[in-house]
Every structure is written in structure tokens, then in C-alpha cells.
Amino acid sequence: MSDTRPARGLDTNRPHSARMYDYYLGGKDHFEVDAQAAERVVAVFPSIFTCARENRAFMHRATRVLAREHGIRQWLDIGTGIPTEPNLHQVAQSVAPSARVVYADNDPLVLKYAERLMRSTAEGRTTYIEADVNDPESLLDSPELSEVLDLDRPVALSLNALLHFVPDAQDPHRIVRTLLGALPSGSALAISHCTPDFDPVSWEKVEDIYNGSGTPVQFRTRKEVAGFFEGLDLLEPGISVGHRWRPDGASEDVPTDAEVSLWVGVGVKP
Numbered sequence: 001m002s003d004t005r006p007a008r009g010l011d012t013n014r015p016h017s018a019r020m021y022d023y024y025l026g027g028k029d030h031f032e033v034d035a036q037a038a039e040r041v042v043a044v045f046p047s048i049f050t051c052a053r054e055n056r057a058f059m060h061r062a063t064r065v066l067a068r069e070h071g072i073r074q075w076l077d078i079g080t081g082i083p084t085e086p087n088l089h090q091v092a093q094s095v096a097p098s099a100r101v102v103y104a105d106n107d108p109l110v111l112k113y114a115e116r117l118m119r120s121t122a123e124g125r126t127t128y129i130e131a132d133v134n135d136p137e138s139l140l141d142s143p144e145l146s147e148v149l150d151l152d153r154p155v156a157l158s159l160n161a162l163l164h165f166v167p168d169a170q171d172p173h174r175i176v177r178t179l180l181g182a183l184p185s186g187s188a189l190a191i192s193h194c195t196p197d198f199d200p201v202s203w204e205k206v207e208d209i210y211n212g213s214g215t216p217v218q219f220r221t222r223k224e225v226a227g228f229f230e231g232l233d234l235l236e237p238g239i240s241v242g243h244r245w246r247p248d249g250a251s252e253d254v255p256t257d258a259e260v261s262l263w264v265g266v267g268v269k270p
């Protein structure tokens with residue numbers, strides 16, 4: 001850890017998804033318990049580093065495409081994660097300095113570092129809300145959200161590497177419908193989601209590690225991920241493996257689909 005002061009509500013006795021993800025990305029904002037759990041994942045799926053890196057790269061490209069080609073100027077990013085440069089608002093504001101971003105996560109450690117998410121351009125705005133995606137109504141009702149986002153204008157809802165932490169028992173489709181229902185026509189949905197489709201044996205082991213350490217997960221098939229975009233117009237190239245969605249040639253090594261093991265997509269509300 002770069003800062004050893006515990007944050008309010010922080011449970012350092014068991015691994016947490018945000019801090020394990022920080023480990024995969026080569027960050028320093030995790031504890032030993034997270035590193036150990038992450039290493040157990042690495043042992044069964046060594047490409048988890050590629051998967052995490054490509055997930056981040058998809059977020060960058062999707063954000064730029066929405067800002068450049070679809071005029072999006074507002075984002076609601078749920079399951080933000082521990083700040084990792086460039087954060088979503090930095091990508092969006094590099095295209096449109098006036099971009100506004102509301103970040104939300106339920107991990108107290110993300111809150112602890114939230115000031116890193118608040119370094120907005122003078123023209124734009126960002127804020128951070130500690131919130132659980134399983135209660136979308138409270139998030140939508142929060143005054144911090146309405147201070148930054150104008151829900152009468154298009155908003156991109158960004159749910160990157162989040163929905164596999166919402167098993168079917170928690171009805172993720174209702175959650176996505178509720179969030180999109182609050183957004184006007186022209187709004188967008190960007191999703192990335194881990195999948196067992198290319199390497200089911202390894203991903204079953206990954207699922208066991210997360211479930212066994214107290215973080216329920218459900219990795220989904222292409223068809224299941226496509227279901228989240230029902231009623232939206234999918235941008236080309238549709239539901240794709242992470243690195244195949246509008247590649248920008250930034251990365252020299254092209255990974256295999258199994259190494260990436262992420263379904264991604266971006267849809268626009270008609």
C-alpha cells in the first residue's frame with residue numbers, strides 16, 4: 001500500500017475486487033490479502049494481466065468514441081475502481097474539456113483516493129459518490145449526481161468490469177433498465193464483462209476463487225452480455241472481444257481472445 005491509513009469501513013481481512021484489480025494493473029493500492037488472492041487467480045489464469053489491461057484500454061477507446069463521434073459530454077461511471085491514470089474524466093476531457101463525470105463505487109478504498117478523481121478541468125466537473133449499484137434508485141436520487149449531471153441531456157452509463165459482480169439473483173437486468181430508464185434518448189451504455197466462453201475450465205476456477213473469498217461473481221456468455229443491450233442500437237462492431245472493439249493500434253502485441261476473455265459493447269438509446 002502506498003498509504004497505510006485505514007479508510008472508514010475498510011475490511012482488510014479479506015480480499016476485495018477493486019484491490020485485486022489494482023494488483024492486476026500493477027498498482028500499489030492493495031493489501032497483502034488482495035495480492036495473495038490475486039496471485040491465486042494468476043495461477044489458474046495467467047492472462048488476467050492482459051485481461052485487465054485490455055479492459056482499461058476498451059474504456060479509453062469507448063469514452064473517446066462517445067465523446068468524438070456521438071457528442072457525449074456527461075458520464076455516469078459505476079464501479080469506478082481505484083484511480084488509475086488516465087481516469088475516465090481525463091480521457092473524456094482530453095476530447096471535450098467541458099465533460100462532466102460522476103463516479104460511483106461501493107469500496108471505501110476508492111472513496112479514500114477519490115480526490116484523484118476530482119482533478120477536473122476548469123470547464124468540466126467530476127464528483128464521486130459512494131454507492132452500491134444494487135440500489136440504483138438511491139444513486140439516481142443522490143443530490144451529488146444531480147449537481148453534476150443534467151439528466152435531460154444524454155449521459156453515457158459506463159459499467160466496465162462491474163456486472164460480473166452482480167449475480168442473476170440480484171437481477172442485473174432490472175438494475176441496468178432502471179439506470180437507463182432515467183436517461184434521455186441519445187444516452188449510451190458501455191459495458192465490459194468477463195466471460196468463460198474461450199477458456200471455461202480456467203474461468204470456473206477464477207469464479208471459485210472469488211466466490212470462495214466472499215466476492216460473489218458470475219461470468220457470462222456472449223448471449224448473456226448481449227442481453228444487457230436490449231432495446232439499444234449497438235455501435236459497430238457490436239458485441240466484441242475487448243481488444244477487437246475499434247482497435248486504435250496503440251498496442252503492438254495482439255492478444256488472443258482467450259487471453260482477453262472480455263465481452264464488450266457500446267449501445268445508444270434510441
Ligand SMILES: C[S@@+](CC[C@H](N)C(=O)[O-])C[C@H]1O[C@@H](n2cnc3c(N)ncnc32)[C@H](O)[C@@H]1O
Pocket residue numbers: 017018021055056059078079080081082104105106107110131132133134159160161162165
Ligand atoms: C474490476 S473493477 C473495474 C474498475 C473500472 N470500472 C475499470 O473497468 O477499469 C470493479 C469495480 O466494481 C466495484 N464494485 C463491485 N461491486 C459493486 C457494487 N455492488 N456497487 C458498486 N461498485 C461495485 C468494485 O469495488 C471495483 O472497484
